[in-house]
Amino acid sequence: MIALSGFLRRHLLFTLLNLLGLAVGIAAFLLVSLYVAEEGTVDHGFTAADRLYRVGGQLNVGGQAIKLVFAPTELPGPLTQEVPEIEAATRMENDRVMLGTAPRFFEQKMLWADPNFLQVLDYPLERGDPATALARPDGVVVTRALARTLFGDADPLGRTVQVRNGATLTVTGILAPPPQSHLVFAAIAAEAARGPKSWAHQKAASWTDISGAVTYVRLAKGASAKAVADALPAFVNRHNPPNPDQAGGGMDNMLSLRLDPVPDIYLHIKALGDITPGGDVGTLQVLGGVALLILGIAIANYTNMATAQAINRAREVGIRKLVGARRRQLVALFTGEAVALAALGTVAALALMELAMPAFQALVGRDIALAPLTRGWLLPLALATPLVVGVMGGFYPALVLSGYRPGEVLKGKAQAPGASRVRAVLVVGQFAVSIALMVATLTVQRQVAHVQAAGLGYQPESLYVVSNLPTGDGRAATLKKELAHLPGVRAVALSNLVPADSSESLSSFDLPENTRSTLRQARGIEVFTGDEDFFATYGARLVAGGGLPAGWKAEAVDEQTPRYAVLTESAAGRMGYTKPGDAVGERLYADGKNPTEVVGVVADMRFQSARHADEPLMFQIKAGGRHMTLRLAAGDQRATVDAVNRAVDKFYPDTDYLRHGFVDERIEGLYKTERRQGQILAAFGGLAVVLANLGLFGLTALTAARRTKEIGIRRVVGAGVSDIMRLMAWQFTRPVLVANLVAWPVVWWALHVWLSQFTVRVDQAPLTFVAAGALALVVALVTVAVHVVRVASATPVGALRYE
Template sequence: MWRNYLTVALRALAKNKTYTFINIFGLAIGMAACLMILLFVRYELTYDQKLERAEDAYQFQTYYKDPDTGEEGNLQMSAFVSKGALTKDFPQIEQAIYLQSSGPVVIRNGEASPSPEAMRYTDGNIFSILKFPFVKGDPNTALAQPGQLVLTETEAAKRFGAEEPMGQTLTLVSSGKAVDYRVTGIIKDIPKNSHFAGDMIARYDPQSFWVDQPNFLDSFGWQSGWLYVQMKPGTDVAALNAQIPAWEKRNIPDQIFGGQRFNQGDFADFALVNIRDIHLGHAQDGAMTPGNDRTSIITFAVVAALILGMACVNFTNLATARASQRAREVALRKVLGANRSQLILQFLGESILVAAFAMLLALTLVELTMPAFAAFLNADFTMSYVGEGGLLLPIIGLVLLVGAAGGLYPAFYLSRFQPAKVLKANKSSADAHGSGRLRNILVVAQFAVSIGLIICTAVVYAQTVYARTAEPGYKRDGLMQIDGVGRRQLQPMIDTLLNEVRNVEGVKSIGRTGIGIATQNNSNTGIQMPGRTEPVSIGNYAVDSGFFDTMGIKLLAGRTFDDSRAMDDATTPFPEVPEAERAFAARGVNVVMNELATKRLGYKTPQEAIGKTLKAALVDEEYGGVVPVTIVGVVQDSRFRSVREPVDSIMFLLNQFGHGQLLVRYEGNPSDVRARIEAVWKRVAPEVPFEAEFSDDIVRELYEAEEARATIFAAFAGLSIVVGCLGLFGLAAFTAERRTKEIGIRKVLGARTKDIVRLLVWQFSQPVIIANLIAWPIAWWLMRDWLNGFDTRVDLNPALFVGAGLLAMVIAAGTIVGHALKVARANPIHALRYE
């Protein structure tokens, strides 16, 4: 019996090559998409899953909410002081270790080079909590003492080449202090599916490192690193998190601001989060590696399932459409004694066989495209069939599921034919009743999915282009950003360097700043307002007098900074000198604010803010706590960060310290200007690496994730259209075949070719029109929620929806018009001669 079923199935597939191709190719596309997304989803859900004792490793996170604006800042970072407070109050914690990010200059054999982007300082052996495998060295002692250094394999090869790295010395220069570190361990490269990034991890002494800025060690308002804790096995962390509010009250001290008392804990919440949940967690600010959200993963999984469902719909549609070709076979089998359950089993078997052939093609497509897919997503995908993480069982399950999903209804539909009705009139009961309503419904569903994906692709792409090209409030063209001008070792020759750069051919102006384009640093201070207990939080960044002109930021009222005015200068000695701090607090300083900051402070117009004096928390409480600040200028708002984040409200101060970036306004060939500046830099400051990027490149990198999402949506939309059109072509072919006699009669009665084509095209255009009416509101609802994640965004233009609908109509018409022309041009005598 089984041999007979297999023989019949293979003959049926070979006889109907168009039907077979459409089903196998369509199912293969759907299965390949499903497998690729399965790999992607598994990859996203397995971040840090393989680390030993991952269930006991946690990160202490900080969540802020601005009481005035409602803006949230959900940080994976926390304050250094929270480490001691946690270990003191919670004996469930075995150990706690703090890491901070830094960008020291690395010196080896007298040659300076930049540190890797993932450079970390740690105050303990972080690998006793995050147990990444070691290639060389002892993981228990590699970071046991300050002055020890661990590198990844790639970083070790980059620094030492073929030399043995163990025992070698690298000199790290941070804040002007050079400290030697000895390489005591080499770890495997951190897996890409880890929230942690660290190519160079150095054990340091926080007390000596922060001797010039002791507030780092005891301030709960200074989040500049990551705190990891290891819990004792079996600890109920949910219960511990429930005690955090009481912990805040015990440990976060009140502060005096302008004679009024407030507590930083009133604006913040804290939580311990397992390391396996960080990548998809609530907090994504201050992350070492880009995070994701479960909604995005679910969205891609749903889209892949929809494409697979469309392929199954094709199978169902075509199987029922060609029922007339199987009716006599069913009738004869029943006459010869076959019961309905045997027929159902036969047709389900055929469906599973088609799914198996499609899976072989799908696996070929996956193997061919997976390297490019993984590179595009910057992920480590592995395609294994057996062993840990093997896909053999999911593949078999997918074949059975798809075979059943596509073949179940046709099996029941075909097996119900009555032999007497089929054989006595030499026709199928499929011709006798049924209007093809189910097939029309399924076609509508297919094109609704395709149209919806086209709309989503268009909206995501439009938002990406808008984000990249939206007016940022400064002149982006002809702007270069150079990092590292705040390094302590650069300060003795900073004036010489700036003068040399200013005189480079092609350089129009330069300016230093503490808030550059797409930098991650955040610096805020409190402004005291009459009648308020809590201060208003405003961004606080140092600039020099050339900043505004170089950036091209428009002045709305008042003036910008003038180096010749003593009250404009907010510079005080660093490290702090008590007498200078007190003198600064007594005399006050002039500031420039952006328009948003003045609005938050209650001024209706920029001009109204000019000349107003407020009090800002710019010095420690021991020196007076607040400084009188007079607003002398208001500039337009500028977007320094992604459009996903709100525009910063900023108070600018003229200060010779606190600059991280040098901005250069240039003209002429960008590469030539950059090369000339680099030559000057290496001549004047050879011990500081030259790191420069053009503003356009920075912004493009900022929106790479959005562009990747747009590309993936476009790929899915394209696949859905291909699958939908395959099914539509097959239906058109079979429908035209069934209506051959009708078309022949119409031509005999005078119908023209274009009338026949119009008839067939209109028949298949109606489902597409209905699909538009279904897809538009669903796509609008989904894209509205997605766009709400941006601070500024494109409008949901009706033209996008109409355009997607028209595109679907054109594609559908183009799919069937060729076949319609062939049928319409046929000689009617060939259709009618049998009669």
């Protein structure tokens, strides 16, 4: 490594400023590189990962589709027999169980799997044989952490563990610490242990009646995934003949299958049934972009201060040239100094990364270690970073420095042509980036706050939900009656849809002969159930119709009684009704014999993220449902919530995983990605502002030092400190004002594209842009004032003796 020159040692302040800026920029860049590398390698560690696929199902109705992670339960056998390119197939099903030995049970995520599961998705075992661990009908493999929880320091192999109210399992293997995967689990159990509930004991059903089984296949070496995908439609038609009444009116199949490459699932594939959140490409792009911008600001800082200091090194350059140094030698020397400084900055960056790691992990929601920097493509990246950064930051200053002519230097006429213009451009660029990130941060935060409340079609405040209730045994109706009499409970309803629920449903309806609709058949309507109190509990707004007949109760519905339904405005429009009121009184036929009468139309109700268009919803009024929603009285609701939870536990003492929570918390969870992107922009935007002003601090110090004599003369002829301040402030705030003009149109367009993915969105308020620009200007003025006030306040005599 080239030793730092005497000049850099003598000007320690500017060297440290450069070193700090480079260290922060490099640390941000390498931290993000670590995160991107870790996210990009999820599920790539399996043997033959490039030949592993998940077979996902898709239900198609009326030109709309529901993309599922599940597939027909009996799929593996026919697939391996009829599609020669598939050499192995296996199934698993996600579950959450209470696992342990009485009386101690622990909630765990577990997979029920076929005997060959660990041979297809070969998660490594520390102990046990993957070929036989799940072949035993009661076998289970557990993680090392779970084994310690269950058995302490005792040898877990061969010991038994029980699923509360379920199977007794025998430990047949210990999983090595699994790498991050699209599957998250603490145990994998033989599916046969479920006994009567196992796949082998399930009655044959239509392939469109898809339950929770997920199928994975491994293709043979050299097999074409495209050939398999092309064979799937005919394969489905053989086992599930198309029904023209179910699909789009032709002989197309309601069910289709697709191949999801396993290494792509985590980042690129989203489907109904994913119980663990995958990665987010958008977040990676935001992180990568802002990290490069931060690194760019750090490089620009070095370039700026190096060119600003160039005049102070003119005499050194002149002497070196007089004793025979060539320009290319000087370029190499000064570039080498920059590379050496960048190398020191990289070392400092590693220390900063260690300090910043906890905060960065909280920001991205993932555990990350520095160890991966020493392997794969990250090692060459880390080694190349100081070289690339040093050359990018130091090459132009080296050209400026090496361009001085000895004669001009010795006569005191040395100039650095164009360097001041380059510095101005770089300062404008730095502040443009800072301002753009601030505008983006403010807009993202406004958008997230807006979509959580705007356009919902119901009142989310004080709604409390209990989910995953067992159905079919009548307990829910009795519980509802008891909860309705609790102090602090204003209303209670049962339904099979609540906000942030992942359920989807698509149905088709025949319309009556004398319909007021422009259609004879309506397709792609999402049908859910709610009882007679559902709309009042949610505070939905009725826009047409009189609602249910007086005194009618959903629990009275049977084969002979009327069936009623309420549509949303979007559903009425999808069904071809010009006005919402035209749908009221219409009788719809889903199965040809049992009509459903529309008794009302409500304003659109948004149960999913605002990224989705308004859903065409039909609510059939029926008793029961797996979700119970309560509207609580305003004020302190803790006592009421405790009473509700006690009542639920009394009615369902043997049921695990009832999910409790407020609706506004569920809605907030829909925007986790956007909120994280806003936090990333805020953190890195603040870093960009600090770095940009760090550079401005150094430039101001250099300029103030060079103009010390000028300032002294101005003070002698009567200029005050405020006059000097205005003079210097204008010089350094002009680039910030210009940066606003550069940043605003660019960030406006970027945010326009980002906001376009939402059906409900905020306007790009001019005040947001002005506030970000004003903040950047104020911070810049404070930075400039630190030096200018110090120099301008000095006695003129001292200033005149300077130099």
